[in-house]
Amino acid sequence: MNRVIITLTLALLLSAPAAAQTRATRADLPPVVLMHFRQLEETYRVLDVVAPKVWSGWTTYRDTPFLLDYPNGLRVMVGHPNPPAAEFEPVEGVQVEDKKVAIDRRKLVPLALAAPLSAGGGPISYGTTTDGRPVEVVRMRFRAGSSSPAPAERARISDQQILIYIHELFHCFQRARFAPAPFGNLRLNADAAYATWSEVEGLALEAAYAEKDDRQARERVKDFLVAREVKRRSMTEAQRGEESADDVREGTAVYSTVRTLEALREGGFKPGITAQEDPYYGGFQEIDALLKTYLDNLRAATRRVEDPMTKCYDYGSFQCVLFERLFPGWQDAVTKGAFIDAELRRQLPIPESEQAEIEQRLKDRYRVDEIRTRVASVLEPRDTAWRTIKNRRGRVYVIDVKATGQYIGGVFPPKAGYRLGVGQLFPDGTEAVRFDDVELSRVTVPFETAQLYYVRLVDTAPRKGDRGYAITGQKQPDGSYVAATVTTPLFTIKAPRVRVVESPNRVKVQVLSRVKGG
């Protein structure tokens, strides 16, 4: 789950050892990392109070190790029974509750862990137990944030971080206790029909949530169910299943944090972190403000046109919230493998005659024509951009920043491109951008980003016999260049260290470091 959380602490720069034979100490951990440890401990204390109220049987939240990845290359393992010895060294005298800590600093670069940091993550398999069984960990990737938080939000930064940890730990609970869903994640680019009716779904969910009268709320839920059915007429069976499965996976995980806040409001929790330890922790005193973010997220998801999968977080969680209000006791069926939307439909059967009636009323009630016009204004240029970019032929240039760990989509200005699959389309090129010590010049031709770490451009009129690029910098024995500038007909890129790999008809510029000295 990618939710922006900001922490403020200037990190100590770590001195990288040549190998991982030594034992690290507390002094090797930047203050921001120690603050994250206190947040993990607070997460467990919160769950001690709320977990039985979140989902029956949830008691295993202390069992899953955490792997914290920082943008300077530091990796911190908390509570792993057998941290891979080739990667991690134990840290003496530092624990999270009774959990041991180990760090991997083989790829450390001299980058200050300056605020803001944002965190996203999820459960993955990492390493094994001593007898060879795979170990599931919650991996959190911290990255430099792109904006400063508003003053009111600063006081809730760590509260939000704790909710993210709870979300991810709930995913681990799902994996252990929920019947496995026979569908993967939704992988679908919206078309106009999908986007239109998906927006109606969101509006209906919000209206149901706002409705004071339960009978009226049920009617709005019916609106949601019928809008979903109309939307799904253009989807395959697999896509329908993927969407419902993601509603369960992400919706119940978000719902677990909503229930956490509701349970905390009932009392019984005493914050365990002091202001000295974490000045950005509000101790869950502002429950209403925190709860309001969920409604804000639903509204944002409702109007989001291009990205169906991320809607499952908010649509799924509001289906849970409404289920809890209108038909308590629904969790058992979902635990056993039922989809939330299918269970809602079972509780609210809609005869065929009523279905047609509702479908008709949706058009006026939610101004479907206006929605259709608006989403078309987004999707038509996206489709044009896609056709333009995929039909470009010529010499291919690829900028590969995987070695830096930087998601390339986050480098370009928001809303500058169109999202498609796991990439973005930039039909009008881009202004110059940078991250850390990496600078990409202005680009005037259409291009795309792809697979999280790559920029792909095509020179449709390459000069015959021309190598296609020039490079300056200090050449290294391994063929890479330090303090490099790569100049091509389409762009110039400057980076602390690069390697250029030539293939027939392709020039790949691999950015190997994002900071000088890295």
Next chain:
Amino acid sequence: MLLAPFILPVILAVLLPAAPPPAPPAAVHVVIDTERAYMGAVQKAQIEYWLAPDRTWVSQRGRVTITRRDLGVRWRLDPAKKTFVEEKLQPLPAPEKPPAGDDIHSARFDYEPAFDWTVAQSGRTTVAGRDCRAFTAEGQADFGQTAVRFAVGPRVPLKTDPDVNQLLAGLAGLESVGQFLRDAARTRGNGCLMSYEETQEPAIAPTIIQRVKIGTLEIVPPLAGIFDVPDGFTKASR
């Protein structure tokens, strides 16, 4: 003394050893060791095959599968429970046709790298007692790259389906790498792919190292009854 004509065969039968029964057709016996290093974990496995032109026996992780193409059946054995499941061999369904043109609904999600390969011979090596030619290969795709070291030994003279090269190449993480390895062996005198080590830098995921090596390769008469359900096993429903 004249011996009655019927005595001679009797004497010969006593004095001469019994004529051996016809030897069963030879089969390829191959044992493959695999190792996969990914995300801090190393997973090792051993797979054993008996390959004949119309039947296959494979043992992996305590399970045995016998495929009898001559009978049109496959038996999946659970040696621990002494049970087996029988299924009819079905012709493989035709691969699903991709949507006409590019489909906007699925565009830019899936990515299968199409590598440009550079191959070089790197000397000789011995694998499972066989003298092999060693090679290095580097594959570059738009998003992702891979480096492969592989060894090609003498051709396996017995034709089977699947053959040894298909088995080894099928253990590669990517279909395109498996295809490259099959082609590499085929274009080198239809040699036998004996081992490879692939260090793959996928588009998104962390580095994957995959090692595959033949430990035993022999063409011998198969063990008696190996292509049949062993005595004492009972049929279970699926």
